[in-house]
Amino acid sequence: MPGSPSEPYEARERCEACEPYEACEPYEGSQQHVASAPSEPYDLAVIGAGPAGLAGAVTARTLGLSVALLDAAPRTGGQYFRHPAPGLGAARPQALHHDWAEFTALRRRFEESEAAHLAHHHVWTVTRQDDDGTWTVHALTGPDAASGTPARVRARAVLLATGAYERQLPFPGWTLPGVVGAGGAQAMLKAGLVLPGRRIVVAGSGPLLLAVASSLAAAGARVPAVVEASGYLGYARSPRALATSPHKLLEAAVHGSALLRHRTPLRTRSAVTEVHGTDRVEAVTVSRLDRAWRPVPGTGRRIACDALAVGHGLVPQIELATGLGCATRHTPDGTHALALDALQETSVPGLWAAGETGGTGGWQLARTEGELAAIAVAARLRGLPALTRSRRARDLARRRDRMRAFADAMAAAHAPGPGWTSWLPDDTEVCRCEEVTAGGIREAAGELGARDARTVKLLTRAGMGWCQGRMCGAAVACLAASGTAQGTVPPSAERRPLAVPVPLGTLATGPEEPGTT
Amino acid sequence: MARDRTPADLVGADPGPPFEITFDGRPVTALPGQSVAAALWGAGILAWRTTRNGGRPRGAFCGIGQCYDCLATVNGEPNRRACLVPARPGDAITTQEGHGHAGLAV
Structure with a gap:
């Protein structure tokens, strides 16, 4: 039921489900925070329906929050658990997946949670209301967002679980x-x-x-x-x-x-x-x-x-967060990930992140972080800081730390060596969209003095096309830095004011009823 | 063992009835649930766009809607991401030349 408010759990069910979080007391505030009219914000908007987002949504519902989960794809699972459409009649989708049974169990819990699943929602920006601090998530709907039909979802907290794309x-x-x-x-x-x-x-x-x-x-x-x-x-x-x-x-x-x-x-x-x-x-x-x-x-x-x-390797998809000013950190393999506190909150209060947005680490880590983030959101919105000190929260944090350490070791082992650009002759295209060659970028970085990807873009159009530098960003940054003392620098933190191409007509339209699709 | 296997065998697929779309006028068989790009790959077609400057052939690259290399003209509408758009019976896919708006002379 896209855009419709979710019902709170019955007290009895919540009590049972909440048990691991040591939060069995009835949630007095739950009624007032559950959207009762279209203009009422959700407690939590989760962006991304991979393991991190699903775990976050399920946990938040368990803890009595109203939840909307937005994702560009038609089905949950994200990239890792991407699977055939029902029409293909796959009897054994697990043949293409490790841990398929664990995913289907998580998916079932999500379906039973009554969180609103807003599929085919391509989120292009997130804004904050000045008066009451609520967030508005702006999306375009449809399989590829080509029609430009807008949707807006308001929420008191946002969990970014937008994953990564390939470098x-x-x-x-x-x-x-x-x-x-x-x-x-x-x-x-x-x-x-x-x-x-x-x-x-x-x-x-x-x-x-x-x-x-x-x-x-x-x-x-x-x-x-x-x-x-x-x-x-x-x-x-x-x-x-x-x-x-x-x-x-x-x-x-x-x-x-x-x-x-x-x-x-x-x-x-x-x-x-x-x-x-x-x-x-x-x-x-x-x-x-x-x-x-x-x-x-x-x-x-x-x-x-x-x-x-x-x-x-993978590049964390973090432009929605950097657009709001969230701090980033350098990962050992030369990308930027969101800098997060011990409870998955970004440097911007009210905005949490889980999974690959905090650095590549795989689906088990993503699920762990999604659950931990949702506990932290519930603790904040319900005014119950004790939730974050529960046995479950401490277990999750320990698992998270262990898996992050492994992920960082793995990232370091696969970090691109500084000499890779020597396999790149001048006539090879680097920017696929704008057809800009390595020679053009080297000229901008050499004779014309560009020292970063942004200046190279202004001089050559590299990174200015449809993909907004997602495919060439790493390469352009390396080429731009090749004449500097450092020799190589990671690309500048992902900054794209619009995460998805948006028709001018949509930008020109005034805000409509939030939650409509 | 692996050589004669297909992806459909691997997952024990029993798809719904196949249907026809066209690519530059040629018939292509698609299965329900496949994207336009998947249907074209299934027919051995890897390119359905030419670039603005060099006129070079392009097709699906990232496969997840991020790179926009797979832009195609679908039923006359250019700049559709073929890896995201589901194939529908009777769809006419045509090679997108450049920005796909040649008719507007822009």
């Missing part, structure tokens, strides 16, 4: 049809049951590559090689973080044995340095890399394939 580092030929994001290949397979080719090389860096390669192989593709730019020795630097995350190690072992079964070799310290073909992929050249990720001359080997799935 791309360009190389010659990366714009040819048949070159797809590693996460993109995974998403198209999980949702649409299709492959970009029959013989697919998987390349880039990060643990996602192993998962993608084993899914593609299980779905019938030949995977002639998995090409990883880092060495896995990087993990050995953090033995303690590894030893305390057995689930992650088990997952890696499962992928590893699946690849062995499909006879897929893993080439570490290597990268695809060229894609061959005129109008689509015909082959790739794989070169050895030195420790700084510079290709070693004379090591290139050609591998025939009809597709390449490539990605270099």
Whole structure:
């Protein structure tokens, strides 16, 4: 029931459900905070229906809050638990997922929670009301938001669970049809049951590559090689973080044995340095890399394939938060994530975040943080700080800390080396939207003196197109910094005043009834 | 073992009745629940847009609605993200040239 207020839990049910939070006393305030008219704000708006958002919404409902969950996709699950539409009749969706049963259990709890699920809502900005401090979440509705039909949802608190997207580092030929994001290949397979080719090389860096390669192989593709730019020795630097995350190690072992079964070799310290073909992929050249990720001359080997799935880790999707002034932190793999306190609150009071927005860490961490954030929101809105000291909250915080430590160790092991730009000739396009080449960016950074991505954008249009620099941002920042003393800098924190392209007509329209769709 | 397998086999898919869409006038079979991009990939089509400046072919890249490389003209309307738009029976998909508004001469 999009936009409709949710009913509070019956006191008896709440008592049982609240037990872990040691919050069994009836919630006196619950009635007054549950939206009774369309103009009444929700207690909590959750943005993003992946594991973090689902766990946050379920927990907040359990603790008596009214909740609206907004997400661009038609179904819950986010990117990790993306799954086929019902029309495809998949009897065994778990064949494409680890932990599918845990997801379906979470989804069932969400469906039973009576939180409002606002699917097909593409959130483009969040604003704060000056008079009473409530938030307004602005969205465009529809499968791809093309119609520009607006919706607004008001809430007393916001939980950002917007996840991440894939980081791309360009190389010659990366714009040819048949070159797809590693996460993109995974998403198209999980949702649409299709492959970009029959013989697919998987390349880039990060643990996602192993998962993608084993899914593609299980779905019938030949995977002639998995090409990883880092060495896995990087993990050995953090033995303690590894030893305390057995689930992650088990997952890696499962992928590893699946690849062995499909006879897929893993080439570490290597990268695809060229894609061959005129109008689509015909082959790739794989070169050895030195420790700084510079290709070693004379090591290139050609591998025939009809597709390449490539990605270099994930970038937290945080522009809704940075637009509100939230502080960020540098992650060990060179991205920006939201800086969060011990209870998942951003530096802007009333705005919480969970999951990949705080740094890449996987779905178990996302779910843990979502639950913890919802407890903190309930504690604040209900005036019950004791909630955050409950056994459950302390357990969640401990698990969160352990998984974050592992995530940081993993991120450090896969951080791009400073020498990667040496595989990038001047005629390679870096900005896919505006067709700006590496040479154009180098000229802006050299002769014209640009030292950051923003100045490069003003001079060359790199990052000014449809994707707003999501695909080229990391590369442009590295190229802009290559002449500086540091040699390399992470891209500036994600700043996009509009997170989704918005028709001018929508911007010009005055505020309408909040909660309408 | 893996070689003859398809994604549909892997998940034991029993889809609803297939239907037809067209791509630049050619018939393409789509399954209920597939996006336009998935239906095109299923037919071996990887490019359905040409770039504004270089006229180079492009198709789905990020697969999750972030990169806008998969923009297509759907039933005459340009700039639709093919990886997000569900395929519907009878949809006419056409290659989007540049910004897709050539008719407006802008």
